[in-house]
Amino acid sequence: MATLTGLNKTKTAVFISGKGSNLKSLIKFSKIKDSPISIELIISSNLKAKGLKYGKIFKIKKKVFDFKNKNISENRLISTLKKNEIKMIFLAGFMKILSKNFIKRFKGKILNIHPSLLPKYKGLNTHRRALDNNEKYSGCTVHFVNSKLDSGKIILQKKVKVLKNETEETLAKKILVEEHKLYPKAILKIFNL
Numbered sequence: 001m002a003t004l005t006g007l008n009k010t011k012t013a014v015f016i017s018g019k020g021s022n023l024k025s026l027i028k029f030s031k032i033k034d035s036p037i038s039i040e041l042i043i044s045s046n047l048k049a050k051g052l053k054y055g056k057i058f059k060i061k062k063k064v065f066d067f068k069n070k071n072i073s074e075n076r077l078i079s080t081l082k083k084n085e086i087k088m089i090f091l092a093g094f095m096k097i098l099s100k101n102f103i104k105r106f107k108g109k110i111l112n113i114h115p116s117l118l119p120k121y122k123g124l125n126t127h128r129r130a131l132d133n134n135e136k137y138s139g140c141t142v143h144f145v146n147s148k149l150d151s152g153k154i155i156l157q158k159k160v161k162v163l164k165n166e167t168e169e170t171l172a173k174k175i176l177v178e179e180h181k182l183y184p185k186a187i188l189k190i191f192n193l
């Protein structure tokens, strides 16, 4: 396989709102020699997002858009993405809903990771709802983003067993470990690698 240098990698941005553990795993993945992507920008909807620290640690540009006025935030966001020649977006714990217009602009170029086996448990509180329904399995999904919440084409899923005495916290932790492996695998898959 030809070696990908910083020059011919696809420029991407990762959108976060919180801890950023998926962001960290994507940054590590982007630095592998044969990774098809470079991460040029971290976008956060939250000034206090812990994940913003990875901008400093890995020397990646970061920007905060509060989305209080979605239209204004998205217009500024689009200019930032253009300026940085971003070709692909990875949502990683990004808790804002992007407008139909924004999604249309980046059609087929936005991926999301969700902590359930979609189409089950779209939206919030996935682990609580899976436990309340006595699910034997839960997991995570990487999918393309379309205009309907958590409903775009599925790229990859990973199933985990729900154990007896499982709590929201233990399940979330176990699934997060799988998320960190699944997102890079899904990216390789869409690049046919």
Ligand code: GAR
Residues within 6 Å of the ligand: 016, 017, 018, 019, 020, 021, 022, 023, 051, 092, 093, 094, 095, 113, 114, 115, 123, 176, 179
């Ligand atoms: C992850 O579990 C991710 O799947 C979930 O938020 C967490 C973010 O963790 N995303 C959603 O629920 C999106 N609807 P992280 O900030 O440590 O990556």
